[in-house]
Amino acid sequence: MTRWLFLLIFLFTIATAIVYAYVGGFKEPVVTLTTTKAPVFLAGQSFYGSANDEKFGPLFRSVKEAKDQGKLRGELANIYYNDPEKARDTVRAFIGMVVADTVSQQLPAGYRYRAFAAGQRVVQARITASYLIAPNKLYPAITDAVKQQKLTPRHVYLERFPEQGESEVLAVVE
Template identity: 85%
Template sequence: MTRWLFLLIFLFTIGAALIYAYVGGFKTPTVTVTTTKTPIFLAGQAFEGSANDERFGPLFRSVKEAQDRGQLRGELANIYYNDPAKARDTVRAFIGLVVADTVSQQLPAGYRYRTFGAGQRVVQARTTASYLVAPNKLYPAITDAVKQQQLKPKHVYLERFPEQGESEVLAVVE
């Protein structure tokens, strides 16, 4: 009986490790310090409140649905105006899609544009891991780079999760 239990636990562990590897969980992000060359435009909705607020989760889904229905063209992205890892009480964010410009698409009701400005010094972390594991890889990589290079974070973060290509987080620093 214990052999079968051990075998079952072993197979489950191997299966979980394979799935984690498949979604990119073992990939190391690339991290650089750079300056944004052009502004990045987002179309979406602002949110301020608790991460546990019942409006927060559906906001992500509504943006994805607007993309799936063709109301907006772009890649999923968020701007956080405070450190999402440390802001357990209050999250200040803009949830939306990166769009090419602010004139080529008509926005759905309730949506606005925001700009992540050009000329900002940022720590950029990128990985090809799935959006399911990417944030847990990218934010620690940024934190390590900020400490190693003795930079001062401004706690403004842009997350981009394209369907194809690398996920990335840009963290504004001084």
Template identity: 55%
Template sequence: MNRIFLLLSLFLILAAGVAYYFLGGFKKADVTLETTAQPIFLAGRYFEGPANSEQFGDMTREAYEIRTSGKMRGTFGNIFYNDPAKASETAKVFVGLVVDDTVSQALPKGYRYRAFAAGQRVLHARIVASYLVAPDKLYTGVKAAAKEQDLTLHNVYLEKFPTTGPVEVWAVVK
């Protein structure tokens, strides 16, 4: 009986490791110091409160629905105005879609535009991984690069979650 439990436990551990591998959990983020060449526009809504709140979840689902229904073309994205690691306490975030411009599409009701300004020094992190593991990998990479390069994070972060390709974060540095 103990052998069966041992084999079952080993199988479950192996299955979890394989799943984590396919999600991109063993990859490291590629982080480079850059200056944003042009503004990045987002269409969405501002939220302030706990990131685990129902309202934040509803806003995120709404942005996905707007994109998948074709009401707007864009890539799901956020601009955090504080450290996302502390967002469980209080998130200050603009939730919506990264769009090409501010004139070619009609905004859904309640949505506004925000821009992530051009000319900012940023740590640009990218990773090809599932959105389930990517944020932790990206922010770990950004914080490690900031420490290694003796840069101060300004606590403004742009996240971009495309349906294909790398997940990205731009972290403003001083």
């Protein structure tokens, strides 16, 4: 009996490690210091309040539904105007999608455009991993790079989570 239990636990551990590797859990992000060359346009909705607010989660789902229904074309993205790791009680964010421009598609009701400006000095962290794993890899990598290079964070972050390719976070620094 003990041997079978040990074998079952061993097989479960191996399966978990394989799934974790498949979604990018063992990959390390690539971090660079750069300047944004062009503005990034987002279509979405603003949010200000508690991360536990019942309205916060549905914003993400409504953007995904707008994409799935063809109301918006682009890739899922967010702009945070405060440190999402430290601001446990209050989140200032713009939840939406990166779009090519501000004129080629009509926005769904309640949606607005927002731009992440060009010419900003940013720490860019990129990783090919699931959007469920990527933030937990990208934010610590940015924090480490900011400390190592003795930069001052401005606590403005652009998150991009495309369905295919690399997820990234851009953190504005001084």
